[in-house]
Amino acid sequence: KVTAVVSNGSQDNIEQMQMNVAQLGFVQSDVMSYAYNGERLFEGFPYADFSTVAALYMEQVQIVTCDPDIKSVADLEGKTVSIGASGSGVYYNALDILAAYDLTEDDINAQYQDFGASADALQDGKIDAAFVVAITTLATAKDTYLVGLDDEHIAKLQESSPYYEEYIIPEGTYEGVPETKTVAVVATVIARDDVSEDDVYNICYTIF
Numbered sequence: 001k002v003t004a005v006v007s008n009g010s011q012d013n014i015e016q017m018q019m020n021v022a023q024l025g026f027v028q029s030d031v032m033s034y035a036y037n038g039e040r041l042f043e044g045f046p047y048a049d050f051s052t053v054a055a056l057y058m059e060q061v062q063i064v065t066c067d068p069d070i071k072s073v074a075d076l077e078g079k080t081v082s083i084g085a086s087g088s089g090v091y092y093n094a095l096d097i098l099a100a101y102d103l104t105e106d107d108i109n110a111q112y113q114d115f116g117a118s119a120d121a122l123q124d125g126k127i128d129a130a131f132v133v134a135i136t137t138l139a140t141a142k143d144t145y146l147v148g149l150d151d152e153h154i155a156k157l158q159e160s161s162p163y164y165e166e167y168i169i170p171e172g173t174y175e176g177v178p179e180t181k182t183v184a185v186v187a188t189v190i191a192r193d194d195v196s197e198d199d200v201y202n203i204c205y206t207i208f
Contacts, residue, residue, distance in 0.1 A: 002203075010089055011041050014190075018047045023195050024203065028059060028089050028133075029186040030163045040092055050190045053200055054207060058184035060167050061093045063147035065129040066122050070147055073101040080109040082118040082130035093185070094131040096164070097149070100157040133185075146180040154183060 005022055007013050013025035014035045031041060038046025063073065070076065076098070083105070084090025091112070098104060111118075111127055118130035123142060146169065149157075154166050167184035171177070189207075191200055 011087075014042075014047060014050075017050060017190070017192050020192070023199075024053070024189060024191045026056075027188055027190055029055075029188050030092065030161070031089050032188060032190060033163045034092075041087060049193045051193055053189040053191050054204055056187040056189065056207075058165070058167055059133045059187050060169060060182055060184040061090075061097065061164075062132050062169070062182060063097075063129055064118075064122065064132060065145050065147055066125075066142040067128055068143070068145060070129055070145070073097060073103070073147060073149065073153070075147075076129055077103055077107050078109070079128035080111060080126070082111040082113040082121060082127050083108075084112065084131055085114055086112045089185075090131055090133050093133065096157060096161050097131070097183070099160070100149075100153045143176065144174070146174070146177055146182070148180045149182055151181075154181070157183060 002024075005016065007016060010027040010031035013022065013027055014031065016022040017025050032052075034040045035042045035047045035050075038044065063076075070079065081094075083094035095105060098107070111121070113121060113127075113130070115130070115132045118127065118132060121127040122130060122144070129147065154164075157164055163185055164183040165186070167182050169177075169180045169182060171179040189203070191203075
């Protein structure tokens with residue numbers, strides 16, 4: 001028997017596993033890395049008593065804009081940009097990618113909004129761009145564009161943050177948006193190390 005528990009995402013899932021409230025959790029691979037190494041969201045509170053069960057799918061970091069003049073991450077300098085809720089997974093994705101282009105949070109006019117608020121703000125012209133992960137639609141009243149990353153800066157990003165993988169968003173994924181190169185983290189199932197091998201086997205058998 002498996003009981004699904006409502007949570008607030010990757011960080012909360014790992015913290016519930018730390019407290020043995022949950023035995024299995026769905027997490028982004030970057031947040032999993034933070035926990036294991038005691039970094040960022042888990043600064044001073046490392047948690048390494050878990051193992052990877054399965055990688056499920058890629059969660060793409062997508063930079064959305066309605067401004068056709070924003071063609072590169074470098075063009076975000078001085079712009080009003082939503083970078084996710086402060087301390088969220090998206091927030092750290094944004095900081096990592098900005099850093100690969102030698103930019104910091106201080107080089108943009110940062111806004112801390114979830115995707116719903118970001119989409120509304122883009123449509124209303126209140127922000128110039130937004131970082132989001134794993135969206136299903138770009139439908140707004142305005143033309144929308146994705147800002148791609150180039151090979152040089154992806155390589156630089158992976159040097160400091162090896163949990164990112166290059167990802168191609170195919171043409172036609174969103175109406176009118178051409179093929180775009182970005183990076184992605186992996187939606188991963190993890191388990192506490194005290195979960196039995198039989199239980200882990202049954203989870204994998206059921207999923208796959």
